Amino acid sequence: MQRRTPPVFTMASSTDLQKALATTGYIASDDLAMALHIATSLGRPLLLEGAAGVGKTEVARSLATVQDTQLIRLQCYEGLDAAQAIYEWNYQRQLLSIRAASEAGETGAAVEARIFSQDYLLERPLLKAIRQDKAPVLLIDEIDRADEEFEAYLLEVLSDYQITIPELGTLTATTRPHVILTANGTRDLSDALRRRCIYAHVDYPDRQTELAILAARCPGLEAHLSQQIIGFVQKLREEELEKVPGVAEMLDFAAALGGLGIKDLTEDPAVLQAALATLLKTQSDRLAVPIEVAARLAGKAA
Secondary structure, eight states, rough: OOOOOOOOOOOOHHHHHHHHHHHOOOOOOHHHHHHHHHHHHTTTTEEEETTTTHHHHHHHHHHHHHHTTTEEEEEEOOOOOOHHHHHEHHHHHHHHHHHHHHHOOOOOOHHHHHHHGGEEEEEOHHHHHHTTSSEEEEHHHHHHGGOHHHHHHHHHHHHHHHEEETTTTEEEOOOOOEEEEOOOOOOOOOOHHHHTSSEOOOOOHHHHHHHHHHHHTTTTSSSHHHHHHHHHHHHHSSSSSSSOOOOHHHHHHHHHHTTTTOOTTTTTTTHHHHHHTTTTTTTHHHHHOOOOHHHHHHTTTO
């Protein structure tokens, strides 16, 4: 299989990319837009680090929308291995084929060649990503949750964009995917992985950026309530919380308030306290923000 030339990214500048992402509802900072533009232009993986909930995964979804291409996601976790990430054989079909061949009197190399053909190969995300006719976006989510051994194997895939399957040989990329890796700081990543990636740190958005995100995702909210929501959530993040609410939680909070018909955060402290179920996801955090604290933050939110 011959390597094809990767497609050239069509955005002329990071500003064009930033505007294109905004049409999908993702408001990217200047630094993030530039890093993403460089990564896609050079055909290099992009490593995004930052706290959970700041929108790292959403970058990949929005890029796939902008590129009008498939998003392929590999969710990493401790114990992830090649069979789950790259490929494995369809053992059930192989056994059925062997049984059918035996009943038909077939044996030997012909049977082995058939059952270890691509008809019996199950593609997992990494193999699937390099075998698409149009370059997909490959999201390798929370790479720092995977073992160091898997990270080392991933380096080989990202270096040559080819995968060796002993029974079939080396499969080279049909197209080179746009690779985005995310990390939450669970463990330190290797220098070797970092060297192969373009890097960007994604932080919680500032007030104006988060207002723009809310306006893009919930355009029906009144301006006054939108200002209050962003002010409240940003004040809440300053509290000593176990799980700081991210952008997704902020959007759930806004949707909940809109659905409840709330026009002002200070009008009903009990409803506000109930709506905190969208923002605070542990019992300790709920106890840390009783109704009087929520009312105080709401009063400062405008």
